[in-house]
Amino acid sequence: QLQEEQQKEEQQKQTRRELREEQKRKLREEKEKMELAAFQEEEEQRRFNEEARQQSKEKRRDELKRRREQQEQEELESFQKEQEQLQLSTEEKQRRIASRRDELRRKKEQQEQQEQEEYFREQQQLEQERERRRELKRQRLAEIATERARKEE
DSSP states (O other), X not given: OHHHHHHHHHHHHHHHHHHHHHHHHHHHHHHXXXXXXXXXXXXXXXXXXXXXXXXXXXXXXXHHHHHHHHHHHHHHHHHHHHHHHHTOOHHHHHHHHXXXXXXXXXXXXXXXXXXXHHHHHHHHHHHHHHHHHHHHHHHHHHHHHHHHXXXXX
C-alpha cells in the first residue's frame, strides 16, 4: 500500500510537471507570436514612411522643375521684350537672343545635372537606409532564434 501511494504521488508530480511544461511552452509560443506581430507592424510602418518620403521628394523635385521652367520662360520673354524695346539691328537682336538662349540652356543643363546628382544621392541614402533596416531585421530575427534556442535548452 505504501508503494502504491508513492507511485500515485510520483504520477501526480509527473502530471503536474508536464502541465507546467505545457503552460510554459504555450506562453513562450504566445510571446513569440506577439513579438513577431509587433516586429511585422514596425516593418510595415517603416515601409509606409519610406514610401511617403519618396513620394514627397518626387513631388518636391517635380515642383522645382516646373518652377524652374516657368522662370526660364519668363526670363526669356522678358529678355526678348527688352531687346525689342531697344530696337537694335536684326543681327544684334539675333546674336543677343542666341547668346541669352545659350546662357539659359547652359544654366538649365547645370540645374538638371545638379538635380540628377541630388536625386542620385537621395537614392543612395534610401538604399543605405533599406540595407540598415534589413540588417536590423536580420539581427532581430537572430536574437529571437538565439533566445528561442536558449529557452529550449
